Amino acid sequence: MKYVKLFYHNLITHFFKLCLVPSMAVLAMKASRLSPEDLHNFSLHFHNHPVIVTVIFPAIVFGSTLYFMTRPAPVYLVDFSCYLPPSHLKVSIEKIMDHIKQTRDAHESWNDNLKDESWVDFLRKILERSGIGNETYVPEALHCIPPRQSMAAARAETEQVIFGALDNLFANTKVNPRDIGILVVNSSTFNPTPSLSAMVVNKYKLRSNIRSYNLGGMGCSAGVIAIDLAKDLLRVHRNTYAVVVSTENITQNMYTGNNKSMMVTNCLFRVGGAAVLLSNKLGDRTRSKYKLVHTVRTHTGADDKAFRCAYQEEDDSGRTGVSLSKDLPAVAGKTLTTNIAKLSPLVLPMSEKLLFLAAFTAKKLFKAKIKNYMPDFKLAFEHFCIHAGGRALIDELEKNMRLLPIDVEASRMTLHRFGNTSSSSVWYELAYIEAKGRMKKGDRIWQIALGSGFKCNSAVWVALNNVKSSAKNPWEDSLHKYPVKIDL
Template identity: 65%
Template structure:
């Protein structure tokens, strides 16, 4: 009897458990299905709209093939024999049209390789050394020192960023000679590595574009490079100044336009900023911020318009979109080089900077969106725009750029800039990882920062063939510029890259 009772109890318990499990399944199933529906309905919508043309064309192709199969080809051949003149005329027009197209179509611009300068370890500026050095200069009061300390702690920079050699001296030595030495060290360092990696002879360069916003000596920085590498006498040389942190994209755009005209040649774009003569030694807080953000850096990029270079190229340039908001007075003055009340020169950052940057970004992506976004996203955006015009109470639709772009190189201007773009573009932490880590390791290197970010992604082996990379930068004026590249292969990191001996340490936890 006891054994039977125990058996009965076991069965009852098992049945009860089964009922509970079924009960829980019935409760959770609708939520699960709802999640599946929301996710897959949108994916299905994007797939349907993106392939709508193919789906509509397929029935026409089938009907055409059926009709062709019924055609009497012998009769067709006899008909063509008696219309030889028509055939020759059509053929001539076809050959002429193809020839015109071949000679007038835009040349494809290839990025063969690039190099980012890595300063020597003795130029590192840990927070403690930075603050102690600032105190020893005697130019800052306690309020200014405390302000700089707070900026350093919150800006997203790490302990291994670099400042130029002249700033390590006590007192600092911001002379023209020291500024020239900094410019030569970073530019020649990046170029030497680029020439070594690509095996390119300097004499083969036909176009040289250099951009540096705040340091523009005579002879120019581009002339320094021509003199150093003994570049040929007919080289097209350009030196861009005063164009801010987005000048790297502007320089690429200029090189692209020149490569459309001058065929079968190479262009080198050098992007840098000079800190030595632009350190601020005053007490105005809006002008102290650049001291805490900007650090030493430089990039050198090799571009080509030769079709034979496609096999060895890393990327091809797809789009460049430039937005200039300088017509607005607030935008024009939000990043402004001036003198304070004591006559000391520095760059002042306006409190309206983030709002102005947001407006410039909105204009830029409105132009870029139709060029890169799938038609499904464009329809959703256009629909909400029409509803807004008719006074409908709907939120503006933010296009999902992740559907068209795989990697994002956001200018490492500061933690606030990266946070704002991550929020506005609805990006995931992995999409802004390269920007945050570049800011942490190298600081704000101005126009070259987007190349340090791309180097980070390559060092992490994330760039695969067909991936689309979006570089976006902001600069004084006020400007927002974008460049979109397509990877032509599974991209390997270049030798002696800026991350080659430290990539395993990243990403690091940036929680304050």
């Protein structure tokens, strides 16, 4: 059956080419039989009808010129950089549990929230089943006993992450920060004044007419939203660079209460961030890694359940955290399905579109009792960067989309090595694929992320060359250990 489907796919994909070959052969045979007299009559026809030369040809030239002048400027990804925290910020599961016990014993004001041992066992079970390894990172302030959750400590974490990623990006690309015309920074739960985008402008002394944007409260899928915004701006403002910075702050957003639905986020989120350099300059095509092909955004926030399934609020004791409702899996599945439905016509080959249409027709018109047809996305993409939001999310997508273990390897290994770094996780996954030497010219990449609101967003890229990892790739120090076997 596998080979039958492969034959069908190749037949449909190359159908027009197969039809073109005999047509060209027939034309060539007829052309070879033309006599000098036929050629003379052909040229005489043009001579007797000057309107062809004076009207049609200029119209073709004008139309071609207008098309090339008005078509959207291509958006190139020159390079990107993921932040690698210093080794002393690493934490294992045992270290986290030990830290919790020390905090409880040393800090009396926490005793009321931590005296119940049942929730300690709950945290351990979540950590052990999360798919997260023992070399992830938490910020400096959370290594203290008790943790320092001040504004100053939160700023220090964010500055370390953002500046670390940007310093490496500028060093690798040799781009002068003052040449940046567009800046987009996204951080969901930490949005101080002045904004994080203003912090970047101040640090690198960016020019005064820069178009800067700060996206807040948009969840783990905000990285793709930032790319989409930068894309739209680059198609309006010609011949410039755009920098997108995606991160999340852990210091000020660690939940210190005993509401179990709010504790889960403490177990999953870790330090991380990424900086991406985009360009619409034609001269940058040869040195760029990827070209942006599509962005598709889906927002189901009009539905109350979707809006509240990941909700920042205070618990009964007045402590702030993000609660995850029991509706989250169903909402995520529905939003993901909607996003895939919008993306599919843009990326799937004709062979899969025809199979989907046949299944849809049989089910709707003839009431056939068959399942909804899930297209084979491996025919549309060579690489998948699924947001490392958690083990359950990756498992579900792997199962429902009929992906192979190697298709989700980058996502699983990113979750294991770095944890959930929110909107930047898809960039750690792309860095993993590059570090493994798997990215070849023409390969297509699907970045897909889900986040509060509720949102699902996709970005599709195509590799312009055989891509090698850039200097200070975050996997440099640990690539030899991966992939690791994870008990499923």
